[in-house]
Amino acid sequence: MGSFLQRIPWVKVLVILLVISGVLINYQYRQITQMQSQIGGEIQSNFTQMGLTVRDMRIKSGSVMAGEDRQLLENINPNSASGSLSYLPRHSNKPFYFYNLQYFLEYVESGLYYIGSKDDPLSDEDFAYLRKVHDMLLQMEDIFIEENPRFSNAQTNREFYLGKVWPEVLEKMESLLGDDLQQIYTVYVYPHYDPQLEPENRLGFSGPEVTQDEAFKVAKDFFPLPDSEYAWQLTGEGWSSDWGDSWTFSAIRKGDNSYEWQVEVLATGGNVISLRKTSNANFGDDNLLNDPPEPVISEQTAINNALEFLSARGIKDVYPLYTPNYGISDWGDAADEGRYQFSLVRKIDNIFIPEHSIEFEVSGQTGEITSFYNHQFLLRSQSEISIPEPKLSRDEARQGIDWLLLPVDGPTVFHQFNEELFYTFIAKESEASYIIYINAITGERDFVDYLYNGIWSYD
Structure with missing residues (x-):
């Protein structure tokens, strides 16, 4: 046997490599557990x-x-x-x-x-x-x-x-x-x-009062539908949208009188704060327990459709920061449709600002925009913002990471609420990704976020 191994030295090498690999796998497992x-x-x-x-x-x-x-x-x-x-x-x-x-x-x-x-x-x-x-x-x-x-x-x-x-x-x-x-x-x-919430800074929620007729025109211009197929009517007057009253208009499909679309317009300033597709079928929280059908369109197509939707309405410089979720709508609509759920986030000089976000739902079967929620973006994105200069380079910030999962570079993020600038690093593990936030000013590790739905998407 010994002479056989001597004649085939690569077998010894293979055994040694297997032993080393086992040791490294066990070591990495213990590091992940710790x-x-x-x-x-x-x-x-x-x-x-x-x-x-x-x-x-x-x-x-x-x-x-x-x-x-x-x-x-x-x-x-x-x-x-x-x-x-x-x-x-x-x-x-x-x-x-x-x-x-x-x-x-x-x-x-x-x-x-x-x-x-x-x-x-x-x-x-x-x-x-x-x-x-x-x-x-x-x-x-x-x-x-x-x-x-x-x-x-x-x-x-x-x-x-x-x-x-x-x-x-x-x-x-x-x-x-x-x-x-x-x-x-x-x-x-x-x-x-949070001075951004003071009335003089909430520019998206400010401006002249709009009448019902003016708000109706805003709704129709924002989401045009053929008059031959839909009739519009007022279904919400003076509804409070957290920081302002609003008008809500519903587009009703002619023939079956089903409420299919709702557009909410702020009474002050006249901005659209939300759009959502509704359904008469299978309403209820029980739908959230069902598994959605397999998506027909890809995540990237869903994101592209949302970006095109915003671009057509004059909103630019927003980008995906996380990979979408896929499931039944949070609104409890029909259970026969799965929807991608994700945010598009404002980016300034390659720095993401998570508070400046627009929430979307996109049908996984048709690619149609089924929900648009503009609250946070209106609240903050029109105010002036001052992003501090980092005092550390990304390489210097990386020194504050004591993990052995070899994290890769993530995006630079500015949290406006606390006025803090962070470098992020992504440490991938088999079932999750860990997002490590290092303060770009102090070098301290601030907190760790988790992604269970794939890697952070920010390209």
Whole structure:
């Protein structure tokens, strides 16, 4: 046997290579496991801390309503709950869920602190605000209690890393907030938390008031349909779109009187804030449990169709930042159609600004635009923006990464909410991709995001 191996030395080489390969695979597996444990521990800690802070604010607001000294509210840290949230992932396909939750926590923290520190006696409006905030925090606390078991084992829970847990929590929070976000905002907010939300900066939500007839013309011009096939009618008057009233018009197909399209136009400024295709068939949340049919068109075709849709309406310099999700529509429409869901994000000098996003749904069967949501883009993109110069090069920022998964370069991202500039790096693992954010000013690792639906798409 020995003489045989000597005559065929490549067998020895092959055995040695197999041994080395096994060692490297085992080593990389242990590195991935350690990385997941580290990230999971951070996620678990910040989620728990955010829940405890929400509970603390709920107890203190209730105590002041019950007669406790309102100075109790001065002990609320203005960045406690929102600070913990900032270390949790911004879910890629529904970023506005994350930001709405962040806004709510900022508003409540500043509002409660303001009530605790004001000199005048508490007014009826103060008590109404406390009652509203207390009730919303109580419902939010219930969500934290319900979801905490799934976060308590985040270090080992594969569902978390496949992106199933945190997005579901964000959707529950979004459902809770609903239209109440504006009610919280309009009462007590320190302008320095997010000056982009001040009226003079919300340029997309400003301008002259438009009449119903003027709004109707805007809707028809934005989404022209043949008059021979559709009749338009007003189906929503004075509906609140978070930061402004709106007119909603529906295009009804002649013959069967089915509501097929809805266009929402802001009453102030006359901008279109949303478009969506509706359906009389199979409405209901049960559709979300069904598997969609296989797509006929590709992800890239869906993105190209959205880009062409915007270009025809004068909106340019937006790009895909994440690969689309594919599934049943969030609107609960007909279950016989799958839809790509994704955001197109503003890019300035090759720097992405996630808050300047437009949400789309595109039919996976026909390529048709089925949903367009323009809220965040209108809110922020028309205001002036100042992006700081990085103090570190990308190579210098990479030195702050201590993982051994050899991450590749990702896009440069500016988060306008916190006015922070980041280099991102993508570390791919078999079932997920980890997006590492390194502050381009300080070099510190800020947080880690996850993509469970393929690599980050930003070319």
